[in-house]
Amino acid sequence: MSSERVEVKEKVLSANDQVAAENRALLAAHGIYSVNMISSPGSGKTTLLERTVDLLKPSLRLGVVAGDVQTRNDAERLERHGIPVEAIETGGGCHLDARQVARTLALLDLPSTDLLFIENVGNLVCPSSFDLGESEKIVLMSVTEGEDKPLKYPAAFRRARICVITKVDLVPHLDFSTERAVDNARSVNPDLRFFFTSSYSGEGLEEWGGWLGERVEEYRRGR
Amino acid sequence: MHEMSVALEIGSIVARELAKRPGCRLTGLGVVVGAFSGVQIDTLEFCLEVVMAERYDGVVCEVKPEPGTAQCLQCGRRFQVSRAPFECPTCGMPALGVDGGDSLQVSYLEVE
Ligand SMILES: Nc1nc2c(ncn2[C@@H]2O[C@H](COP(=O)(O)OP(=O)(O)OP(=O)(O)O)[C@@H](O)[C@H]2O)c(=O)[nH]1
């Protein structure tokens, strides 16, 4: 019997993408601007969120979805800042997927939310493949990780539009060239916009928080 | 790390396609993996073998890498890249930005 070739041309993650599109529509219906924060373990996602939440809480209604492999630690840290937080424990899974986020959105008070942060599992590879339905993908890298992170993990830097370089208070102690890091990131994605923050000294937080506030406004107007 | 979930998704797509063609036996499968898709090709090949062997007999899996293209800032040459740094093979200058290499796609099935 002869074989026949059947063209399929289907994206492997199309099932995830479909749920992500539903999440996006649901968030849009409530006018919620959402960001998906992606980085290696320990780059400072939760600490930056704690500082950002304190900064924006007086003017915006915030919510957080905190993904973690095994614990609820990050969710508990953020809850102490007096905002609604839902944890997703992936139980070993190396990334969040759109279905997990869909289930979690059902637990949040969406009509009372302006800005939703999604802290992805600490991992610079896998989360970048899974669209969650967010408005913006944000990749973080800390100055302790070395300037070549964007070259080693190009997928994450290509899919994000925003790159936050964190822990800049440590630069004086390190042989880290911010310029080289930015050049490397731009070589994989020329359109990236950068923020430079320290959750310890507070450097860059006003600019970062201000930008988020503007995006929320812009998102509402564009709807 | 997520190659197993990718292989399982491929398994679901294959099952769906076969369900549209009753009586057909799967003999081959083609997948395209972009150099910047975040998927490790050899790991995916291994996971696909495991997933396919569980369900079908003797399926030949072809996993095809897809490079990106970059353009030299100095001489304008366009060249293929699959890993950083993106340097022009002619003059060694870094390129700014890369197009493509992001696919993750089931391209074809072979059935008899
Ligand atoms: N010096 C310095 N340390 C920081 C800064 N931000 C976070 N850290 C420290 O870095 C460590 C990790 O921070 P987290 O905020 O937990 O990092 P994370 O990205 O949420 O980690 P995972 O969720 O486990 O991936 C903690 O010890 C923080 O105190 C910073 O701006 N400067």
Ligand SMILES: [Mg+2]
């Ligand atoms: Mg964290």
Ligand SMILES: [Zn+2]
């Ligand atoms: Zn050249």
